[in-house]
Each structure stands twice: as C-alpha cells, then as structure tokens.
Amino acid sequence: MLVIEELGVEIGGKEILQNVNLHVPRGETHILFGPNGSGKTSLMMTIMGFSGYKVTRGRILFKGEDVTHMPVHERAILGIGVLFQRPPTINGLSTRRMVEICGRGRKMDVDAMSEHLNFKDFLDRDVNSNLSGGEIKRSELLQLAAQAPDLLLLDEPESGVDLESIVLLGESINALLNRGIKNQPACHRISTNDDAKSALVITHTGHILDYITADRGQVLYKGQLRCSRNAREILKWIREYGYEECVRCSA
Numbered sequence: 627m628l629v630i631e632e633l634g635v636e637i638g639g640k641e642i643l644q645n646v647n648l649h650v651p652r653g654e655t656h657i658l659f660g661p662n663g664s665g666k667t668s669l670m671m672t673i674m675g676f677s678g679y680k681v682t683r684g685r686i687l688f689k690g691e692d693v694t695h696m697p698v699h700e701r702a703i704l705g706i707g708v709l710f711q712r713p714p715t716i717n718g719l720s721t722r723r724m725v726e727i728c729g730r731g732r733k734m735d736v737d738a739m740s741e742h743l744n745f746k747d748f749l750d751r752d753v754n755s756n757l758s759g760g761e762i763k764r765s766e767l768l769q770l771a772a773q774a775p776d777l778l779l780l781d782e783p784e785s786g787v788d789l790e791s792i793v794l795l796g797e798s799i800n801a802l803l804n805r806g807i808k809n810q811p812a813c814h815r816i817s818t819n820d821d822a823k824s825a826l827v828i829t830h831t832g833h834i835l836d837y838i839t840a841d842r843g844q845v846l847y848k849g850q851l852r853c854s855r856n857a858r859e860i861l862k863w864i865r866e867y868g869y870e871e872c873v874r875c876s877a
C-alpha cells in the first residue's frame with residue numbers, strides 16, 4: 627500500500643528526515659514512535675504532500691504509483707487521508723459542508739454519520755472553531771469517514787481525548803479500517819483483500835494500542851527510522867529504558 631524508499635526531507639533548508647525506508651502493506655496498521663522533534667509529523671506531512679516539506683532524495687509509492695511530487699488533493703483522491711495533530715480552524719466553512727466536500731459528491735447522511743461520533747450538535751459550526759480537543763478529533767474522524775481513505779495517517783489521535791471518549795475514537799478508527807475485531811493478526815482478517823485499509827499512527831503514550839490492532843511498530847529517532855518490530859515490545863522498551871537505549875538495542 628505504502629512504500630517509502632530512502633527518503634530525505636528538508637524544511638527551510640534544514641534536514642529533518644534522512645534515508646527513511648518504510649513499507650506498510652495493505653491491511654496493516656503500523657505505529658510510529660519517537661521523541662519530540664524526531665520528525666514523525668514531518669514524515670506524515672511529506673506522505674500527504676504538504677508544501678514546505680522538500681523531498682531531497684528518495685521516493686514515496688502509494689498503491690504502486692509514485693506520488694512523491696503529486697499535489698495534496700490528488701493524493702487525497704487516490705486514497706490518503708490524515709488526522710492532524712493540530713488542525714487549522716477554517717472560518718466561513720461549516721463542518722457539515724467540509725464533510726460533504728470530503729465525500730466528493732458521494733451520497734451520504736451527514737447527520738447519521740455524526741450521530742455515531744456524538745458530533746451532531748457541532749455540524750453547523752465552522753471547521754474546528756471553538757471546539758474542545760476531543761471535539762476536534764471527532765470532527766477530523768467525521769471528515770475521514772466521509773473521505774474513506776485507503777491509507778490513514780493518524781497523528782496522535784488520542785491526545786486530548788478523555789478516557790471514555792477514547793473508546794469511541796478506537797471504535798471509529800476500527801470502522802475506518804474495516805476492522806471490527808481487535809487483536810486479530812492481519813493474515814486472519816476478512817478484509818485483507820482489495821478493501822483492506824492501512825494506517826500509520828503516531829502515539830506517545832501508546833493508549834491507542836488498547837483500542838486498535840497494531841501489526842508493527844517503528845521508531846523514528848533524530849530523523850531516521852531506527853527500529854521495526856512488535857509495537858507493544860517497543861512501547862515496553864521505551865517505558866523501561868528510554869528512546870536512546872531502545873534504538874541502541876535494535877541497532
């Protein structure tokens with residue numbers, strides 16, 4: 627689904643990512659760990675194609691197509707969707723209209739969709755205007771549900787979400803991934819065929835791992851992917867020994 631080869635990225639002339647290689651197969655969810663400032667968000671923004679993230683080497687393939695220099699909207703149409711860590715407020719555009727735009731003319735019942743996410747009362751507010759942290763995440767998930775991407779890039783989905791709402795969030799993410807059943811290995815899931823979705827999820831706390839099934843974890847450290855193994859094992863190592871020791875062990 628997603629293949630990144632020897633990717634190098636600069637922001638404003640500063641090298642942020644170096645020689646990143648990553649493969650997220652169809653139907654798999656990978657967790658991206660890494661200390662603050664290691665480049666996790668930059669990697670997601672580069673995959674999505676936002677300006678300011680200059681690819682200096684390497685390439686990004688999505689569904690076999692080289693998207694390295696493709697504009698954001700074309701990547702979105704091709705099936706990449708992002709849940710931002712800090713999404714912008716868009717004054718003058720209601721969330722309802724935004725959800726319809728994300729759906730690109732597909733027939734859908736926005737009210738019914740928003741009911742599942744407990745978001746109906748906020749539909750007519752401008753996008754992300756005067757919403758709490760948890761409400762913003764639900765707004766983002768609603769937009770993603772309308773877009774129905776094949777690859778979800780989720781930047782700290784659980785941050786700012788209370789312990790009860792995180793259950794709803796986990797269920798919504800599983801629904802987006804076409805996964806009803808947690809803790810099933812990718813090879814045993816029904817949706818490993820053409821409709822299987824993939825995800826790359828940034829987390830610091832690992833709380834989201836209680837609600838979604840992670841097939842693999844990766845550690846980004848100082849702009850380089852330094853470790854790839856079971857996500858829970860990585861989390862345990864980081865908690866016990868810290869990032870520096872974690873990447874030393876896997877070197």
Ligand SMILES: Nc1ncnc2c1ncn2[C@@H]1O[C@H](COP(=O)(O)OP(=O)(O)OP(=O)(O)O)[C@@H](O)[C@H]1O
Binds near residue numbers: 637663665669678
């Ligand atoms: N627009 C920008 N201009 C200049 N530097 C930037 C910009 N965006 C990010 N950076 C820098 O790039 C580096 C990586 O930032 P990034 O946000 O990707 O890290 P992160 O791993 O997601 O961090 P966190 O866990 O704190 O969210 C940081 O040193 C950051 O200051």
